[in-house]
Amino acid sequence: DIVMTQSPLSLPVTPGEPASISCRSSQSLLHSNGNNFLAWYLQKPGQSPQLLIYLGSNRASGVPDKFSGSGSGTDFTLKISRVESEDVGVYYCMQGLQTPLTFGGGTKVEIK
Amino acid sequence: EVQLVESGGGLVQPGGSLRLSCAASGFTVSSSWMHWVRQVPGKGLVWVSRISSDGSNTVYADSVKGRFTISRDNAKNTLYLQMNSLRGEDTAVYFCGRYYNGALDVWGEGTTVIVSS
Numbered sequence: 107d108i109v110m111t112q113s114p115l116s117l118p119v120t121p122g123e124p125a126s127i128s129c130r131s132s133q134s135l136l137h138s139n140g141n142n143f144l145a146w147y148l149q150k151p152g153q154s155p156q157l158l159i160y161l162g163s164n165r166a167s168g169v170p171d172k173f174s175g176s177g178s179g180t181d182f183t184l185k186i187s188r189v190e191s192e193d194v195g196v197y198y199c200m201q202g203l204q205t206p207l208t209f210g211g212g213t214k215v216e217i218k
Numbered sequence: 219e220v221q222l223v224e225s226g227g228g229l230v231q232p233g234g235s236l237r238l239s240c241a242a243s244g245f246t247v248s249s250s251w252m253h254w255v256r257q258v259p260g261k262g263l264v265w266v267s268r269i270s271s272d273g274s275n276t277v278y279a280d281s282v283k284g285r286f287t288i289s290r291d292n293a294k295n296t297l298y299l300q301m302n303s304l305r306g307e308d309t310a311v312y313f314c315g316r317y318y319n320g321a322l323d324v325w326g327e328g329t330t331v332i333v334s335s
Contacts, residue, residue, distance in 0.1 A: 137320070145321035154313055154328050155263065160321040198263060202320035205277045207253065207265040 108133050108201050112210030118218045119189040127213045129182045129199035135162075136179055143203035146175055146184045149212075150195040158197075159184065191217055220244035220324050222314050227329030234304050234333070240297040240314030240326055248273075248292040251317040254299050256310035257328075266312070267299065281307075304333045 109132040119125045127146075135142045142162035147155035157166040159175035162182060172187040186193055194217055199210040226238040240252070254266040267278045267288040276288050287300040297314050311330050315322030 141320065143320035149263075154325040155322075156325070157321055157323050160319050160323065164319075166321075166323065200263070200321065202317065202322075205265075205268055206279055207255070207268075207322070209263040209265075212262050 110210040222326035224329040
């Protein structure tokens, strides 16, 4: 199974400031079609996860452009350009390259 | 609107059974690879099972293999998870999701399963 490792575990952020979350996989997520099968999710309290980024760097429909994904192979980053109160919650990365799908342990973003 | 709605969760005794349902709207489950993921409250997301678009291929996490069965009813546009021989460690919120472009792009709101005597 592909192991997904996220950091940091917790991320206190001042409103308006940027934030960055790292995700590393134990195997390359680069598919033969040239895409990285890495997704990012935000799970707000009491809700199901919502897709933010797919294929490493593509924003899902309706996701504001303050969210951006980058990276390739085994190292990926999610950046929020300016954190707002509505962005609090737990962020997860997930590899979609092979079954079982596996998730990072999560990064809790909170407002200072 | 593309949507998934789970149901069927509840309180069940150890060794008991439950069948979870995941009703789809806005797309057809028969044209999609569908997954179940679970989450113990306050903990992370754990993949449970997957069914291929044509239903010919199913895969399970080792922790549920032999006890859980994923299936779907194309006429009802619904995904199922039959859970037998339930254990305390199966207690979780269960989500269904559609797999597309390397991600689970649509999730249901989840249904809670509590296994306890």
